[in-house]
Amino acid sequence: MKTYQYPNSSKMMEKAKQFIPSGIPGHQGVASFMPLEHYPIFSDHAEGTYFWDVDGNKFLDFMCGYGPNILGYNDPDVNKAAMEQMKKEDCVSQPSTKMIELAELLVNTIDTADWAFFAKNGGDVTSLALLVAKAATGRQKIVLINHSYHGVAPWAQSPGAADGMFNKEQEDLIYIDWNSVEQLEQAIAENPGQIAGFISTPYYQPALMRNELPAADYWSRVRDICTKNGIVLILDDVRCGFRLDMAGSDRYYGFNADLVCMCKSLANGYNISTLMGIESLKEACEKVYFTGSYWLSAVPMAASIACINKLKAMNAPERLLKLGKMYTDGLEKLAVRYGYRMEVSAEPSLFYLFLLQDPAAQSWDLFGPDGELHRAWIGENVRRGVFLTNYHNQFINCAMTEDDIKFALEVADEAFHAVKDRF
Ligand SMILES: Cc1ncc(COP(=O)(O)O)c(C=O)c1O
Known part of the structure; x- marks a missing residue:
């Protein structure tokens, strides 16, 4: 699977910083908690459960605009x-x-x-x-x-x-x-x-x-x-x-x-x-x-x-909870295969992920060694077209399908592969 590059996003961010404090206000800006090197910075257009960045990369979006996208973009x-x-x-x-x-x-x-x-x-x-x-x-x-x-x-x-x-x-x-x-x-x-x-x-x-x-x-x-x-x-x-x-x-x-x-x-x-x-x-x-x-x-x-x-x-909450559960159950199983533990907290329709290095570990530290693994794994997902963040709830929307979840799990598998030698 090809991994994404973001030359146009980077160029636009330099320009944004010239004219706007932080480039982007809030948690997507220069003070971000995200591993920004893995992220597209600017979006170009969106449809359903996807958005495309200014470099033409397509993302299956688990952030849903940080929540507002509940029916699908451009409903x-x-x-x-x-x-x-x-x-x-x-x-x-x-x-x-x-x-x-x-x-x-x-x-x-x-x-x-x-x-x-x-x-x-x-x-x-x-x-x-x-x-x-x-x-x-x-x-x-x-x-x-x-x-x-x-x-x-x-x-x-x-x-x-x-x-x-x-x-x-x-x-x-x-x-x-x-x-x-x-x-x-x-x-x-x-x-x-x-x-x-x-x-x-x-x-x-x-x-x-x-x-x-x-x-x-x-x-x-x-x-x-x-x-x-x-x-x-x-x-x-x-x-x-x-x-x-x-x-x-x-x-x-x-x-x-x-x-x-x-x-x-x-x-x-x-x-x-x-x-x-x-x-x-x-x-x-x-x-x-x-x-x-x-x-x-x-x-x-x-x-x-x-x-x-x-x-x-469409009885949206039921649909969102079911799709979220399908994804998070799949992630938990995949993680075990690679010797990790995926901690899923919160409800499945707006789940929170944290990847622990040691299956027996009880610790949880976003800024410690597990935090590094988690950031790297999230970054590898993003570079392959599944937009997740390392520090916030993710969200499900009604335009997502079971095929989208299957694709996201394939990408997650590749992301585990990509990090397993480093961690
Ligand atoms: C639980 C909760 N309360 C309040 C807010 C603030 O909402 P807004 O950013 O629209 O002002 C948010 C935003 O993320 C939130 O998640």
Whole structure:
């Protein structure tokens, strides 16, 4: 199998760095955690589950635009709905009634939702969720999970980030460990009557670390504690949304959140996010002044309606979970054949991989010797047309087929071959 080269991408990155800080902002830029020498930097076009880079290399894309690609790039039904709306209007002085149609559809889709508010990014609605919790309770403190990611607003930056630049915004945050009901109880005992909300993803998705599912009774106990103490339970479903359950990832794990944040899978790449909530929090949401220049645009709303209806019709989460399981089971078996152990954490529709060198090893270190093996193996996949990253969840989309998974496993086999003499 031929391995890819990226001369045009490299040239374009040099130019990008001249005009844009980091070349690309965020984790794909010069400060990337990825072994960038193995990666195409710029994409040219995309279709279904594939994208083609500026050197003409084709990739089977397990990153799905970091989540938004849930139906397949360029989905004809979503694009048709968006284009029809575009011909009518998009960003106008007053909103289109598409907004009401979408809110009603979400209320009829997401178990917890009695209302929906729209914004653009996941970080808009996680920030709004905190404000709604504060407005509803008159309290200031928020409990969250160590190493969690909820966006880039000042409150959501890593503690101690950028030389303490964000300390003020973080004063009212209380960090606890994942799956620790005891630490949640302790935080409440130490801050009586002061905690407005608890925010978490449905399962543990820390940056750069193995993921972890909730313990069997975790969410029911958290739900009870929040109810008993008047704390707003906020589910950050920005990443998992519609990849576990069309009714919300809280239903998947058998509980009901008070507020649910969604973004990535809402409109197959059209830019929209939503905060949804229970009836009793609607008034608090009305009290918070929160909006933006493009937040009422009708095109992403029309796209979202088409996207959600299509996902529902094909029972998308079931399909995504099944394909993800086929791939990750295959990887685990292949790894054993080469004397390695592939650790698969998280749910199969947005799985997290880590390749351990020693089958008996218990260690896990992205920056240690296993990290080197893992980076090299991921790089060999990318160079053969299977786009994975070494530090983040991967995602499945509905345009992927079993033949795609078979191809990805053939490439994985070659990638094991390529690294086995070096490690
Ligand atoms: C769990 C979670 N919350 C919030 C966000 C922030 O979303 P956005 O990047 O759209 O602001 C992300 C983005 O990756 C996320 O994964």
